[in-house]
Amino acid sequence: MEETPTAPPPTAAPLTVPSPTAIEVEKLDFFYGDYHALHGVDLLIPAHQVTAFIGPSGCGKSTLLRCFNRMNDLVPESRIGGGSIRIHGADINRPNVDPIELRKRVGMVFQKSNPFPKSIYENVVYGLRIQGRAKRSELDAVVERSLRQAALWDEVKDRLDESGLGLSGGQQQRLCIARAIAVEPEIILMDEPCSALDPIATSKVEELIFELKKHYTIVIVTHNMQQAGRCSDLTAFFYLGRLIEMARTEKIFTNPSVKQTEDYITGRFG
Amino acid sequence: METTLAQPLTSSLVNPFAHRRSLARLGEGALRWAIRLGAYAILLAAACIFLQIGIKGAQTVFTSHWPFVNVPFFTEKPSTLYVFDWQGQKLELSDPDFRAFQAGHPGVEIQAETYAHSAGGILPCIVGTVLLVVGSMTIALFLGVASAIYLSEYSRPSLALRLIRLAIMNLAGVPSIVFGLFGAALFVTYFQWNISLLAGWFTLAFMVLPVVITSSEEALKAVPQGFREGSLALGATKWQTIRTNVLPYAIPGILTSSILGIARVAGETAPILFTAAYVVRDNYPWQVDKWTDFFFQPVQALPYHIYVVSSKIPQNAYTERMQYGTAFVFLGLVLMISLGSVLLRLRLRNKLKW
Numbered sequence: 001m002e003e004t005p006t007a008p009p010p011t012a013a014p015l016t017v018p019s020p021t022a023i024e025v026e027k028l029d030f031f032y033g034d035y036h037a038l039h040g041v042d043l044l045i046p047a048h049q050v051t052a053f054i055g056p057s058g059c060g061k062s063t064l065l066r067c068f069n070r071m072n073d074l075v076p077e078s079r080i081g082g083g084s085i086r087i088h089g090a091d092i093n094r095p096n097v098d099p100i101e102l103r104k105r106v107g108m109v110f111q112k113s114n115p116f117p118k119s120i121y122e123n124v125v126y127g128l129r130i131q132g133r134a135k136r137s138e139l140d141a142v143v144e145r146s147l148r149q150a151a152l153w154d155e156v157k158d159r160l161d162e163s164g165l166g167l168s169g170g171q172q173q174r175l176c177i178a179r180a181i182a183v184e185p186e187i188i189l190m191d192e193p194c195s196a197l198d199p200i201a202t203s204k205v206e207e208l209i210f211e212l213k214k215h216y217t218i219v220i221v222t223h224n225m226q227q228a229g230r231c232s233d234l235t236a237f238f239y240l241g242r243l244i245e246m247a248r249t250e251k252i253f254t255n256p257s258v259k260q261t262e263d264y265i266t267g268r269f270g
Numbered sequence: 271m272e273t274t275l276a277q278p279l280t281s282s283l284v285n286p287f288a289h290r291r292s293l294a295r296l297g298e299g300a301l302r303w304a305i306r307l308g309a310y311a312i313l314l315a316a317a318c319i320f321l322q323i324g325i326k327g328a329q330t331v332f333t334s335h336w337p338f339v340n341v342p343f344f345t346e347k348p349s350t351l352y353v354f355d356w357q358g359q360k361l362e363l364s365d366p367d368f369r370a371f372q373a374g375h376p377g378v379e380i381q382a383e384t385y386a387h388s389a390g391g392i393l394p395c396i397v398g399t400v401l402l403v404v405g406s407m408t409i410a411l412f413l414g415v416a417s418a419i420y421l422s423e424y425s426r427p428s429l430a431l432r433l434i435r436l437a438i439m440n441l442a443g444v445p446s447i448v449f450g451l452f453g454a455a456l457f458v459t460y461f462q463w464n465i466s467l468l469a470g471w472f473t474l475a476f477m478v479l480p481v482v483i484t485s486s487e488e489a490l491k492a493v494p495q496g497f498r499e500g501s502l503a504l505g506a507t508k509w510q511t512i513r514t515n516v517l518p519y520a521i522p523g524i525l526t527s528s529i530l531g532i533a534r535v536a537g538e539t540a541p542i543l544f545t546a547a548y549v550v551r552d553n554y555p556w557q558v559d560k561w562t563d564f565f566f567q568p569v570q571a572l573p574y575h576i577y578v579v580s581s582k583i584p585q586n587a588y589t590e591r592m593q594y595g596t597a598f599v600f601l602g603l604v605l606m607i608s609l610g611s612v613l614l615r616l617r618l619r620n621k622l623k624w
Contacts, residue, residue, distance in 0.1 A: 069503060076426050104505030114496030116515055127504035130514065176500070183504055 022047040022088065022187055022217040023068060029081035030063055030072075037063045039241045040083065045234075047186075050209055050218045052232035052249065054225060056264070059238040061221045065189050068092075068219065069106040070099040087187070104131070107180035111192040113172035115164035115179075120147075120156050123164040123175055127183035142182050149215070150178035151208050170201025174208065181216065188212065190220040194227060206231045225265060229253050237261045320601075327598025330591045343595060346391035348550065348575070351588050354382035362588075364389030387550075387579050388588035392596050397555055398569030399603065401467060402546065403536050406474035410531060413475065414482030415517075415524060421483070422490040423512055442480035447540040449477045454544035467555070468565040470546025477541050478531040485530070489523025490516060522618045529611040536604050539573040547574040549582065572600040 023045040030038035038060045045051045053061035066072045067085055070092065084091050092102055104127070115123050122129075124146050125139045133139070143160065147153040152174045156167070164175050173193055180188055190209070194202040209218060209231045222228050228235050229249060236246035237260075245258045256262045263269055333340050342364075349365035363371055372380065417434075425431045453473030463469045493516050501511040539547075548568040558564050579592045 071499065071503060074499070074502070100505050100507055103503055108499075108503035110496060110499060110503075112496055114494070114500040116497060116500065117519065126501070126514075127506075130501075130504065130506040130510045179500075179504065 020047050021045065023219070024086040024089075025064070025067075025083070026086070027083035028064070028067070028085060029083055030060070030067065031079050031081050032063075032075065033077040036081070037241050038067075041243045043236060043243055043246060045217065045219060047217045048213055048215075049233040050213050050220060050231055051234045051236065052228035053219065053221045053236050053238060054223075054228050054264075055238035055244075056269070057223075060241040061236075061238045062191055064238070065191055065219060065221050068187070068189055069103045069108055071103075071108065073099055104183055105185050106187045106189060107183065107185035109173070109176050109180055109188065109190045109193050111195055113169060113176050113196065115167070115172050115175050117163060117165055119161045120164050120167070120175060121160040124178050124182050126179060131183070146178040146182040149181055149212065150174045151204065151211070152178055168201070170197050170204055173197060173201070173205055177205075177208065177212075181212070185216065187217045187219065190218065192221050192223060195223060202227070225253075237264060239264070323594060323597045323601060326590070326594035327601075330595030331598050340391075340595075343391040344396070344599075345393055347394055348387050348392060348570075348592070349390035350387070351385040351389035352382040353385065353588075354380050356380075362389070385586060385588045386583045388586075388592055392572070392575060392592075392599060394551055394554060394570040395572045395575040395596065396599065396603065398547075398571040399536055399573075399600075401555060401569060402470050402474060402542065402571055403532055403607065405467065405471035406478070406535050407528060407532060409471055409475035410478045410482050410535075411524070411528060414479055415486050417479075417483050418486035418490055418524075419512060419517070422487045423508070423516065438480050438483055441476070442484070444477075445540075446477060446538045447543075449473055450541040450544050452476075453541060458545055463566060465544070465546060465548065465568040466566040467546055467569055470542045470569070473541045473545045474535045474538065477538065478534055481531050481534070482524075482527055485527025486520070486524045489520040489527065492523060493519045522615045525611050525615045525618070529608050529615075532607050532611065533604050536600075536607065537573055539571075539577050542571055542574060547571050549574075549578050572596060572603070576600065 021044050025041050025043040028038055028041040041064060053065065055061050063072065068087070072078045080093055085093060087106065116126060121143055124143045128139060128142060144153060147156060152171060155171060164172065167175060194205050197205065206227060209220065212218060220232065232249045234246065235249045235252040237244045237252065239260055245252065245256060245261045252261060253265060256265065331340055331343060332338055352363045352368040354361055368382065421434065450473060453469055457463045457469035457472055458465060497515045497519065498511055501515040546569060548570060551568065551570055555564065555567060555569055558567060576593060576596050579589050579596065583589060
């Protein structure tokens with residue numbers, strides 16, 4: 001688990017990572033039917049850090065994110081053409097890997113907040129219920145812990161029995177985060193979690209992301225470069241299915257080593 | 271420029287936007303009226319049908335004295351009507367009443383006119399129709415929802431899938447009499463179920479299956495993809511996801527579709543003609559020797575009863591009462607079942623909104 005990169009990815013700037021690696025992506029090729037969505041992506045994501053994926057629409061950042069918990073399995077005609085993804089050292093695309101077990105440990109928060117039409121309480125414990133854990137005292141504890149970690153407890157503690165759909169957009173998204181952390185994953189994937197939120201709700205979720213990295217490894221896809229700048233430790237820039245550059249966020253935003261990155265960050269394209 | 275713009279239009283002597291008469295405009299007006307009349311014709315047709323059945327049927331179903339409902343019509347079996355003169359009065363007695371009358375007047379020779387199926391009630395037909403609807407909808411919903419779940423949640427595009435969809439579409443276009451024939455050949459003859467409730471159930475179920483599948487699939491597809499992804503991303507299996515997070519939210523839509531199915535199952539005569547319906551039965555469906563006999567007995571049904579009293583027996587003033595009375599009850603029953611489904615759907619909708 002303590003692997004450090006022997007040879008850094010060719011396209012990425014040398015990276016000194018203080019914490020162990022959570023996700024290693026090696027020469028990953030990904031296809032939707034005939035469409036080549038990811039070209040030989042090499043990437044290391046350190047544990048307990050926030051890694052942001054940026055890039056213009058269609059650059060493959062969400063595709064890569066959805067490879068980490070094999071959500072792409074749901075997309076017909078999609079396949080991995082080559083390379084590997086290892087999470088804590090284990091190749092997640094081997095036939096003996098159960099995507100169900102993988103997803104219990106790699107949680108996901110979606111672009112559009114998708115609370116289930118159930119009570120707030122039932123939303124949070126959904127992941128536990130499907131695992132057959134139904135002891136009321138245990139569930140109660142998990143609900144409080146998850147909602148506290150998602151910075152939602154104080155706002156909803158008196159109405160846990162009300163529908164999760166009655167919450168505001170930002171609260172709904174934090175509820176989805178609480179739901180994801182209730183099953184105690186090691187990694188949380190966030191696919192543009194703030195794209196549908198107003199600035200105040202966004203800043204709350206960003207603060208939350210900053211807090212959550214103490215316990216979880218976070219990978220976040222964002223269109224919003226300020227957001228990547230504010231809440232991530234590392235930033236990876238994708239363009240046309242290739243990883244162009246990955247470095248510490250300060251470096252990407254102040255002194256990128258690739259011209260394309262600079263052009264994108266300064267708003268010349270994308 | 272400004273001065274001309276400031277001038278109100280009306281001050282101009284000639285109205286530049288005046289109506290112009292032309293053949294094209296005249297044609298447009300005529301067309302609008304033709305279309306409007308077409309729409310009103312539907313109203314007329316509906317009014318004719320409902321008034322006809324309502325007025326004539328109400329005369330049979332309701333009475334002018336307490337309890338204002340023709341109770342025997344709902345609680346008795348159809349029987350023969352005996353009409354005869356008795357001490358200057360014209361008496362109309364049903365078969366059991368006539369026998370009782372004869373027993374009460376021994377030795378009297380009564381010359382009565384008899385009219386088949388013109389007395390008594392339609393209880394066995396109501397019971398039979400309800401049994402047919404409940405059984406066939408249970409089968410159709412089970413098979414239909416299962417196939418819809420497979421088609422919408424599990425299947426991947428393939429040749430087999432295209433064939434299944436083609437089969438569903440073709441099944442939907444098959445005339446109901448052909449279903450009747452198919453049911454007679456397969457269930458009645460080949461499986462040797464004879465003319466029975468079970469054969470009727472399966473025949474009717476296969477008839478409504480395309481409707482149930484298609485609309486259940488629509489209902490499943492209307493459940494947001496986010497519910498599935500959210501559940502799967504938490505480590506739920508496919509079936510857990512469907513059971514807890516997809517199917518419950520599709521049920522209102524599935525019920526809506528089954529309303530259509532119920533109306534059709536209750537209403538079709540042709541499929542039960544050769545598979546389940548008898549003109550007359552001595553016993554009620556619950557009067558069976560063994561419980562297994564229940565499934566293998568034929569039943570009377572409302573649509574078939576209308577067919578029988580309208581075309582299988584000599585027509586007269588007395589049979590008309592039965593025809594319209596039965597039609598009235600039949601319409602009311604279908605309406606009630608539909609209303610029940612609508613109310614259930616509304617309740618579920620309010621509970622499971624997103």
